[in-house]
Amino acid sequence: MPREPKIKAKRKLKTYQTSLGFYDQAVAAPSMKAALEAWGASSNLFHQGVAKETDDPDIVAATMASPGVVLRRPVGSNGPFTESAELPTDLADEGKAKPKRKPKPSKRAEKTAKKPSRKIDDRQARQAAAAFEREERRREAERRKEEATRAKERAQREKAVAIAQATLDKAKREHEARAEEIEAERTAIDERAEAEQSRWDKQRRKLEEALRRARE
Template sequence: MAKQLKRKLKTYQTSLGFYDQAIAAPSMKAALAAWGASSNLFHQGVAKETDDPDIVAATMAKPGVVLRRPVGSDGPFNESAELPTDLGEGETRPRRRSKSKSGSQKRPAKTARTASRAIDDAAARKAAAAFEKEERRREAARVKEEAARARERARRDKAVTAAEAALDKARREHDAKAEAIEAERAALDARAEAEQERWDKQRKKLEQALRRARE
């Protein structure tokens, strides 16, 4: 843990979908994992390390948290970014975020000293600790989601097993009753046949007696 806390964070930036995304992470691999990227965006040229002081300051204030802004804009990065306002108008880039009504928020030019200032060791350790905390939060959320999915699978499997068992039991009961009914039917058929034979013999005797009586 101590070695991880000493790892200095870097700010990485990419564009995915409708947003530019930035994050303070100890490595490109960690950044890709936080972005949920399925391929190496850095090798593809759509992600990079940035030293823009505004972006660095924003990400270092929330290490490990993915910050966003509408793609192509130069507004500040934050956790909740608005969608570009000109979607579907055929422009290749979204409008830049408008300034406040006062019009007095134009940022002053950054001096070379400001742009190149480095975070001191204490701040780096604090940022790294915050990044690891965010990583643990994400991992805990992932574990929680997987546990919930596992519980749902177990519940579903249990329900399926119970339904299959009920179906099998009902089928066995049906088969047993059907066999009993078939056995009863066979017995009745045998009785009916025997009764028919008995009657045929009796009828013949009685008919013969009737004929003799008429003679």
């Protein structure tokens, strides 16, 4: 009996959260590695203790609505995560550090803490996973496009370098050939000069001897 083809199951998404710079960041991803890639992190933030998986219902709902998209909010705030977040309003003025005060939990935060986690049903999970994969494909397409652009620019630079090098080599060969011709001409002139000097020395000695005899 022929076996039925296996259908590749979509990866279940989880919500991960971290703080980078002035922002808290969250993303729905199938793994910690995928979350780190989405954040553009160069080190393992989870091992460093600055990233974690979260089950906060509001954060989970926001990230599952845009799987694979990094959402942000001002660091230390309790506001909603969005794709475009403003800078924190309590940054120190004129470079003076202000003492850190533990923020007083808002009523909304207290209610959120008391609220039971909202479970994502299977259909939403499948939709979120599919959306995440689409986002991954979009990012991969962008990476390939950027790599192709860089490769084209690199090829153009290499071609320009090759042309410049060939031009330099040709000019150098022409210079060396001319220098050899000049050196050959200089050698011939030196030989002629030596021959002329030798001829003159002989003639001068004869003429001086004739002059000396005429004076006697």
